[in-house]
Amino acid sequence: MYNNLLQEMKKQNIKLVDISKLLGVHRNTVRRKLFDNNGKIKIPEAQMIQKEFFPNLKIDYLFKFDKGR
Numbered sequence: 001m002y003n004n005l006l007q008e009m010k011k012q013n014i015k016l017v018d019i020s021k022l023l024g025v026h027r028n029t030v031r032r033k034l035f036d037n038n039g040k041i042k043i044p045e046a047q048m049i050q051k052e053f054f055p056n057l058k059i060d061y062l063f064k065f066d067k068g069r
Helices: 003-011 016-023 027-035 043-053
Strands: none
Touching (some): 016 043
């Protein structure tokens, strides 16, 4: 799970639907990518999310993957 990304989304009131629109996928697809324990965000997707919503944060911080909760 991408805990840093999820915390930043909450701080900035960014919803799964916002990311799904950006990536052109259903919000359930985004939910699986963010919450499943295998973390299947592709590099171009991560770059798009970071550039659009979090330009002042480093991509390696946002997408640090935590296997636990």
